[in-house]
Amino acid sequence: MTMSRMSKSGTSMILGSLCLASVLGGGGCTKAAPSNEEAPALAPPDEANTRAKGEQGFLANDGKQEAQAGKYDVRGGDMTRAPGDAPAAAEKAKAGGGAAAPPPAPTQALIPPAANDAPTIDPNGRFATTYRPGGGHLAAFESAVARGIIPPGERELVSDVGARYVTGFEVPKGKALGIQAGLERGKLPPSGSPFHLRLTLKSSSDKPAERPHLSVHLVLDVSGSMQGESIKQAREAASALVDKLAPSDDFSLVTFSTDAEVKIPDGPVGARREAIKKVIAEIKExxxxNISSGLELGYAQAETKSIPEDAVKVVLLLSDGRANSGIKSASGISKLALDAFQKGIQTSTFGLGADYDGALMSAIAEDGAGGYYYLRDAAQIAPALGTELDKRLDPAATAVEVRVRLKKGFDLLKVYGSRRLSEAEAQRVRAQEVAADEQAAKRDNIKQDRKEDNEGGMRFFIPAFAAGDSHALLFQLRAGAGVGKGQLALVELKYKDRISKKNVTEEFPVDIEWADSDAASGATIDGSVARTIQGFAAGETLARAAQNVAGGDKQYAISLLTERETILREAAKTLEEPLFLKDADRLARMREHAAQSTGMGDPLLFAMLLETASRSHLR
Incomplete structure (x- = not known):
């Protein structure tokens, strides 16, 4: 496919959708968004690795530093080399099958600070989680593909690769969720060192005996910007949605442009199905x-008194997402979604076509505890709705919280792909937790147990966990000198089991041991955890490279990619993981793009490519 030409302003329209923020504030943007608490922009390149204590960014260090001339310690996710060895790294990358490396940045810029000097993070508070149903992390990229800006063949560079580095395990029989801890080393060096802890969550593929009663309220954008293919796709999406619902499910339709209007009031689908579809087919743009007015009417329909108390209420927003009437700020509109969730109403967003505002749609879905989807064409609608109705709206567990309490003597250096939430963000998450607690009591008759907010430890909240799914949390920690055995942390998992209809709380210790020598410690490396570290570290490298490209320093971004490519090729041999070679080849292709000034080498498109690939690794 030939790359179509595009102006900077046209590319900026796509990059406006690139705030691929993780659920509950866990992500960032390669293009600066208006500064507010709900959507914090990434720090400038020279500040991204030096955030204040308690604000977790992408720290430059990814693992243990063991300085050896020309040698690489790939087990901890990083490499170290002697000054002046950067050209050797480039030659090694070239010999390994990748593209020839461009002249690297000064060596000292490539060597991360020693992990023992890395700043610590307060391990008490709420942290962002990257778990999220839907394809939000790919939305802006797919939008660019749909418009012909990016060739379809580039999808391979952003494919979902991170999950393959996480080991699987069996969920205990009779439980909705299982959790497993893994340490990078079975035994630490006697003098102590940085190390990694991985927590893996996995849900049962079992589902509740009956699908819940759905109360679905469609809020459809019919503004002038939806003309042409977008309004056509919106009508098709709405009609397909109605076909998915059971006769007993509730449905309403609100349309909005400058104002909002209830086209179909709430009620069971039943015999109304064809009449509903006829109204949808006649919608004009x-x-x-005015997204805010549309949502307000949609939420009012969801509060209709005739809806059963145990129904799963969800507002589905289909729009190109560019608010120019009513409330215009992302924070103001997403606040409506948070207020609705506290009343038991979830909000999921579906971005249509190629021009919607991804940052806004993402924020609404985050505060509404819903899914975020990009619908490129009508063929994608059925799979997206299938995910929404079958997996996300009928999860295995709700109100999931993982809490990690570190013991004295251990420091927190990093939570990969995450950060410590601000006070305002933490309050929003707390509001979601209370609402999820109340909803579980109404829908599943599970007793409320979250009225009191027990503080302490690192806390990760997930409103709903889909059946047959998995998720990993990766921590970089630091231990001092020690002998014998000790306890690293207490891990607590709380959730509402929708299969057994009860509250579940599990707590278990994570023990640790110090070896008698460095050599004895090195012999206890866990290959599975080491592979996970590599996958997550590659994701953070891609994010840092995206930051630098967005900040105008493409050359430094190329150096980061060169460095990570070399690490992955070494890791493929050290950890006996051939898939790392495939990832290294992907980075080589990215560097080839970076060497160009047009096409995929255009800074805005290249930043999008890097950011999307990063999110795929960190999922």
């Missing part, structure tokens, strides 16, 4: 985009 025109006017402004």
């Amino acid at each position: 025109g006017g402004g985009t």
Whole structure:
């Protein structure tokens, strides 16, 4: 496919959708968004690795430093080399099958600070989680593919690769969720060192005996910006949605442009199905985009008194997402979604076509505890709705919280792909937890147990965990000198089991041991955890490279990719993981793009490519 030409302003339109923030504030943007608490922009390249204590960014160090001339310690996710050895790294990358490396940045810029000097993070508070259903992390990229800006063949560079580095395990019989801890080393060096802890969550593929009663409220954008293919796709999406619902499910339809209107009031689908689809087929576009008014009417329909108390209420927003009437700020509109969730109403967003505002749609879905989807064409609608109705709206567990309490003597250096939430963000998450607690009591008759907010430890909250799914949390920690055995942390998993209809709380210790020598410690490396570290570290490298490209320093970004490519090729041999070679080849292709000034080498498109690939690794 030939790369179509595009102006900077046209590319900026796509990059406006690139705030691929993780659920509950866990992500960032390669293009600066207006500064507010709900959507914090990434720090400038020279500040991204030096955030204040308690604000977790992408720290430059990814693992243990063992300085050896020309040698690489790939087990901890990083490499170290002697000054002046950067050209050797480039030659090694070239010999390994990748593209020839460009002249690297100064060596000292490539060597991360020693992990023993890395700043610590307060291990008490709420942290962002990267778990999220839907394809939000690919939305902006797919939008660019749909418009012909990016060739379809580039999808391979952003494919979902991170999950393959996480080991599987069996969920205990009769439980909705299982959790497993893994340490990078079975025994630490006697003098202590940085190390990694991995926590893996996995859900049962079993589902509740009956699908819940669904109360679905469609809020459809019919503004002038939806003209042409977008309004056509919106009508097809709405009609397909109605076909998915059971006769007993509730449905309403609200349309909005400059103002909002209830086209179909709430009620069971039943005999109304064809009449509903007829109304949808006759919808015309025109006017402004007043998303806030549309959502307000949709939420009012979801509060209709005739809806059963145990129904799963969800508002589905289908829009190009560019608010120019009513409330215009992302924070103001997403606040409506948070307020609705506290009343038991979830909000999921579906970005249509190629021009929607991804940052806004992402924020609404985050505060509404819903899914975020990009619908490139009608063929994608059925799979997206299938995910929404079958997996996300009928999860294995809800109100999931993982809490990690570190013992004295251990420091927190990093939570990969995450950060410590601000006070305002933490309050929003707390509101979601209380709402999820109340909803579980109504829908599944599971007793409320979250009225009191027990503080302490690192806390990760997930409103709902899909059946047959998995997720990993990766921590970089630091231990001092020690002998014998000790306890590293207490891990607590709390959730509402929708299969057994009860509250579940599990707590278990994570023990640790110090070896008698460095050599004895090195012999206890866990290959599975080491592979996970490599996958996550590659994701953070891609994110840092995206930051630098967005900041105008493409050359430094190329150096980061060169460095990570070399690490992955070494890791493929050291850890006996051939898939690392495939990832290294992907980075080589990215460097080839970076050497160009047009096409995929355009800074805005290249930043998008890097950011999307990063999110795929960190999922």
